[in-house]
Amino acid sequence: MNENQVENYILHGAVNGNILPLTSMCNMRCIFCSHSQNPSCVRVYRIAPRSAAEVARTLSFMDRAYPVVIGESVTRIIEGEPFTHPGIEDILQLVRDRFTGTTIQITTNGSLLDESMVKMLKTLGKVVINLSLNSATEAGRALLMGDKSALSSIKCPILLQEHKVPFHGSVVAMPHLVGWQDVCKTIKYLSECGAQTIRILLPGYSRLAPAALQFGPSVLPELRLLVTRLRKELSTPLICEPPAIQDLEPRIAGVIDGTPAGRADIRPGDLIVSVNKVRPLTRVQAFNEIYKTASPVLKIKRGDEQKYVRLDKNSRERSGLVMDYDIDPDLIKDINRVIRRRRVSKALVLTSELAGPVINMALKQFYQGAAEIRVVVVRNRFFGGSIKAAGLLTIKDFQIALADFFNEHPGWQPELVLLPGLAFDHQGRDLTDLSYMDLGEKYGTVIDIL
Template identity: 45%
Template sequence: MVSSINSVRKRPMADRLVKQVLFRSVQNYNILPLTSCCNVSCLFCSHRQNPAGIEAYFLPPLDWETVEDLVMFLSPQKKIVIGESATRIMEGEPFTHPRMMDILRLLRDKFPLTGIQLTTNGTLLDEKKVSLLKSLEPLEINLSLNSCSPGMRQIIMHDNLAEEALKAPARLQVAGISYHGSIVPMPWITGWQDLAQTVFFLEEKGARTIRVFLPGFTRYTEEKLQPPPGWEKELLAFLKDLREKCSVPLTIEPPGLLDLKPIITGVIKGSKAEAAGLRRGQMIISINGLTPFSRVEAFRLLSEPGKYEIKVTDGGTEHIIILEVCPGEKSGLVMDYDLPLSLATEILNLTKKAEKVLVLASEWGEPLLREALHKTMRPGIDITIVPVPNRTFGGTIKSAGLLLVEDFLKVIEDYVQDQEKPDLLVLPGLAFDDRGRDLRGRNYQDLVERTGCRAVLV
């Protein structure tokens, strides 16, 4: 979402709430929050121009004792993530934490073999830090570059260290540190040439993949920052053309998928998948004789060590490809995220205790969920799937995580005017925290009281 820097509401959290949210982030997601402080101010920052009353928590740099307490609850079985957020804590630039390098040493001492994933804007990645990062492998960097032009980084990120940030890709490349580049494109401000140059700059500097995050805009976005009509269609066409020319896998998020076909988005250069003969655009028909349910399931199957016989189709021609993934290796396969089979199974299991089920989905998720249930649903089950517009945020927002109780309530009230009232409401869990509260603190049980329908989160 885009907004004015002055509109961000930074609310220091009470001690009890701080601990709850921090430990939930660590225990549920293996994310180690360190600070909400940031040394840039991006026009596309997701905390800009929120509706009134949205809960977004600002976290000052954590003290050393708190960091040590949190580290005790990290899992060594999953990668440790720093610089991202899956809760209502505002993510910041991790290298602004005064003891960032000490924290990384602490993590490596406690978890010598666990991968660490760092998201950074690159401004503070000097040669000394890059050298230390190399000594702390295995780790991976997500580099939010956004533009390869110092002038454009200054405009869209208010980055006073743009020249230094643009040295980061080469430093990581020379050090041999695996990294992924990311771009939030705003070509109506930077120009189309800047977007293309940034993609090819990251390709030249050794990025493993390039992630393009489509910017979101709410009804509160300043008019001067809003894109022109038809921008999304034009941008997607431009990115499709870039994908054809770029040798590095280029992903678009959200991918705007309408089906669950396990089509390969890209293959990382030098990977096992590339050596085996897998290529972008191929569709996986079967893996060791099993038909994958979706992209997610195909990727999951091929992420485990083992030897795989993969049947793919490419332009109507079927091929058999043998892929062997050894322990500790990654296949190098890149696929868009759609839906796991477990989600469809969970919803279908709920129908055993209800005769008429109303499934409420985000506008992005609805077509995928509809196909998933169609593929798995038994005859005689009465399930209706309805997309829920993000009326509160408005603009181009279509995600489940930004839906509020009032958005769901409007759709339910409209539905029951013409249809029989459902026995069960199925709501996306992404819209609520672990206490069942939406982004304004309203509990989903309010829907039960207002509609008289039982409700569950999935």
């Protein structure tokens, strides 16, 4: 791929997600890093440390109303450790000078955040750190991340707390390697150091992962049980990923202290009945409506009690509510819109293993169209292992799923097949650089993405 194509990916991420890649360089060798488990044909791209001029150009495509996101690998650009960038202080000052009141959100492994750097972040103002600690023990962090200065890195949350730089912690849970006690200790340590939230993530591994990294199916339910127990002990909101979504009720998973929600006597387990007298259909809809609304009035149900609370906040200011991600009802509206535009009576929706149950629940509850819709859950055979996310599905996975469906249902021919947009880039290509349009030609049906 030439430099212009890489730049197109960068600018697309800037426009659509306020994403600012700085470098692909990383000073750790995390054993769970997905980049080492990718098949050779996967199209992801490394970048050298970007110049101030390149960063300034990217900033010109961003929206100052939303946080600038640094260091989070959510596009085809591999993002490394931001603080390895040789000009990181000047780069961050450039961002602050350009967007004076905008939050700067930085994902980091914390190894390079010494006291001087943390003081600089505090001086910049409105910096939020997403700290990938993963283990609060020297042995655990050295094993999981290859950290040769683990003791120093583990002190990072203390520095952030002392200098009042807000941060969120994350733990990639690998109890089969470090033990459950290490996972539990790390979560408690982050809570004691003042993390606003803590994400506990079960890592995915591909078919190319070494046997030592693979784990059995019992780990996820055990992890969820641990998180459930710790939620009763700790005030810090804990987020387990992937979440266990059993329904679409907009129930609150946690509340961040010192936020509008924290000051409004909202508690974990409360159910949001309405936002400004409108009933939200899902967690995502409730969260988004509260985020974009100034001083929203919420009707809350707690046990048999119902009450109204007002959140003293501005539009697009965070509320402090923490909720598991389920589904945006607009997706069902989009499905209906495409069906009506295409004028079809039979549609097939292909989705991932993780999203399948939620998609089925949402269609059953919210879809009111006349067309017959069937859902096919697509296994990720290309990456294999424990990978179940939509963003890692490929054209080959969809081809196999469609072939199996047509063999099992020879009398049912869809006029429209809908694919998850997360599997494709802005050009409609998957991680192996194949276009979704190739599927339509192969199966003689209309293909669309959402």
